[in-house]
Amino acid sequence: MAWAVVVSVLVMTILSLLRVNVIIAILAAGLTAGLMNGESLTGSLEILVSGMGNQASVALSYIxxxxxAVAISYSGITSLLVSYLLRVLKDKRTMIVFVIAFVASLSQNVIPVHIAFIPIxxxxxxxxxxxxxxxxxxxxAALTxxxxxxxVMIPVGFGFIFHETIQKAMESNGVELGIGSIAQSLLIPGSGMIVGLVIAIMVSYRKPREPKANTQENELEETDLGLATEGFTRKHVFTLAAIxxxxxxQAIWSNLVLAALAGIIIMFVFRVxxxxxxxKVVNDGIGMMGFIAFVMLVAAGYANVLTETESVSALVEISSDYIGNNQAFIAFILLLVGLVVTMGIGSSFATVPILAALFVPICVGAGxxxxxxxxxxxxxxxxxxxxxxASDSTLGPTSGLNADGKHNHIWDTCVPTFLHxxxxLFIFGWAAALIL
Known part of the structure; x- marks a missing residue:
C-alpha cells in the first residue's frame, strides 16, 4: 500500500515525540506498515525480525x-584533554562547538571512522x-x-561511496554523469546545511543553558572511571597507539568490529x-552503546518491512501519477517523498538506490x-x-551526549537536527534542481 510508509513514519514520529521509547516506536511503525500491506501481525513481526540481521555487524561494532571508549577513559588520557580544553577554551562556548563540528567533519573524509570517535x-x-x-x-547539531x-558535498571517504552510489543508480536507469559533476550538483544542497549549522550555534542554542538533573543512578564521573591526574605517561602512549x-x-579494511577489537586487545595486552x-569495561561499554546498537537492529527490521512489502516503490509510483509537468512542483514532491522514506529507513546510503529507480524516469520525462x-x-x-x-547521524551524537543521562534522544538531538x-536541505535542494 502506497501510504503505508507515510502512516508508519507518522506513527514512529508521534510516538517518539510523546517520549515513548524509540525502540517501541520503531516496532509500532514496522507493524503498522506490515498490517497496512495486508500482512498479519505475526507475519509483519517475522519480516521485521528477519531484517534485523542486516545490521548485526553494526550493532556489534557499536558495543x-x-x-x-571506556578503556580509553581508564587510561586517564581523556582527563588531560579536558584539562587542556579548560585552559584554552574556557568560557568560549561558541568556539568549542565549531571545533567539535570541524573534528566531526574529519570523520567522513580525512579519517573515515564515521561515529567511532563520538563515544571516545x-x-x-x-x-x-x-x-x-x-x-x-x-x-x-555540530556532531550531526x-x-x-x-x-553530501565532498566525494572522498564516505563521500565517495555516497556519490558513487548515486552515479551507479543513475547509470542503471539510463543517465550517465561523472562523480565530479555529481559533487558539483550537491554543493548547493550541502550549503544549506552550513547555513543550518551557523543558525544552530549562533542563534538557536547560543545562550547559556543550565545543566539538566542526572537521570541515571551512576553518573559518569572521572572518579568512577578511574581517570589519572598525573602527567603524560607510558599508558597514554599505548592508548594513543591503540587509537x-x-x-x-578502519581506514584500510572498513571493518569497525575488527578495528575496535584490535584497540581493546592493545589496551589489555600492554596493561593500560x-x-x-x-x-567492568565491557559492561560499561554495553551500558553506553548497547541501547543504540539495539535501536539500529530494530530500525533495520523496519526498513526490511518497507522493502519486502514494496511500500516505498508504491509511494513513489503513486506520487508520479499526480505531479504533472511543472518542474518546481515535481521537485517539491520528489524531495518530500525522499524526506518521508529516509526518515523511516534512517539511512541515506540505503535510500538512494530505491529512490533513483523511479526518480530518474520522472526527471528525464520532465526535462x-x-x-x-x-x-x-x-x-x-x-x-x-x-x-x-533511527539514523546513526542522530544515534551517534546521543550515544556520547547521553553518557551521563542528561540528554534526550528525541528532543535534544532529533528535533534540533531535523529543524536546522x-x-x-529541502529549500537549497529544491533550488538546485531548478537552477542546474
Whole structure:
C-alpha cells in the first residue's frame, strides 16, 4: 500500500515525540506498515525480525566501540584533554562547538571512522559542557553536521561511496554523469546545511543553558572511571597507539568490529587497563552503546518491512501519477517523498538506490538536466537522515551526549537536527534542481 510508509513514519514520529521509547516506536511503525500491506501481525513481526540481521555487524561494532571508549577513559588520557580544553577554551562556548563540528567533519573524509570517535571524545567533555553551561543541543547539531554534510558535498571517504552510489543508480536507469559533476550538483544542497549549522550555534542554542538533573543512578564521573591526574605517561602512549591502530584498520579494511577489537586487545595486552577490570569495561561499554546498537537492529527490521512489502516503490509510483509537468512542483514532491522514506529507513546510503529507480524516469520525462537529477536524488536521499530517530547521524551524537543521562534522544538531538538541517536541505535542494 502506497501510504503505508507515510502512516508508519507518522506513527514512529508521534510516538517518539510523546517520549515513548524509540525502540517501541520503531516496532509500532514496522507493524503498522506490515498490517497496512495486508500482512498479519505475526507475519509483519517475522519480516521485521528477519531484517534485523542486516545490521548485526553494526550493532556489534557499536558495543565494542563503547568498551574501547571506556578503556580509553581508564587510561586517564581523556582527563588531560579536558584539562587542556579548560585552559584554552574556557568560557568560549561558541568556539568549542565549531571545533567539535570541524573534528566531526574529519570523520567522513580525512579519517573515515564515521561515529567511532563520538563515544571516545564526547563523554569526557560532558562535565566541561556543564561547567560552561553549554547547550548540548548545539553540540548535537555540530556532531550531526560533521557526520552528514561532508559526505553530501565532498566525494572522498564516505563521500565517495555516497556519490558513487548515486552515479551507479543513475547509470542503471539510463543517465550517465561523472562523480565530479555529481559533487558539483550537491554543493548547493550541502550549503544549506552550513547555513543550518551557523543558525544552530549562533542563534538557536547560543545562550547559556543550565545543566539538566542526572537521570541515571551512576553518573559518569572521572572518579568512577578511574581517570589519572598525573602527567603524560607510558599508558597514554599505548592508548594513543591503540587509537591509531583502530583508525588505520578502519581506514584500510572498513571493518569497525575488527578495528575496535584490535584497540581493546592493545589496551589489555600492554596493561593500560588491568585484566581484573575487563568485565567492568565491557559492561560499561554495553551500558553506553548497547541501547543504540539495539535501536539500529530494530530500525533495520523496519526498513526490511518497507522493502519486502514494496511500500516505498508504491509511494513513489503513486506520487508520479499526480505531479504533472511543472518542474518546481515535481521537485517539491520528489524531495518530500525522499524526506518521508529516509526518515523511516534512517539511512541515506540505503535510500538512494530505491529512490533513483523511479526518480530518474520522472526527471528525464520532465526535462531535468542530469546534474539537476543528481541534485534531487542526493538531496532526497540525505533528507531525513538528520532528525530520524533511527539514523546513526542522530544515534551517534546521543550515544556520547547521553553518557551521563542528561540528554534526550528525541528532543535534544532529533528535533534540533531535523529543524536546522532538513529544512535548509529541502529549500537549497529544491533550488538546485531548478537552477542546474
Amino acid at each position: 565494542l566501540l563503547g568498551a574501547f 571524545l564526547i563523554p569526557p567533555l560532558l562535565k566541561l559542557f556543564d561547567q560552561m553551561k553549554l547547550d548540548r543541543r548545539a553540540v548535537a 553536521f560533521g557526520l552528514k554534510a561532508p559526505y 591509531v591502530v583502530t583508525l588505520i584498520i 587497563v588491568p585484566y581484573k577490570k575487563g568485565d 531535468f538536466s542530469p546534474m539537476a537529477t543528481a541534485a534531487l536524488i542526493g538531496t532526497a536521499g540525505a533528507l531525513g537522515d538528520a532528525g530520524s530517530p 538541517y532538513n529544512i535548509p
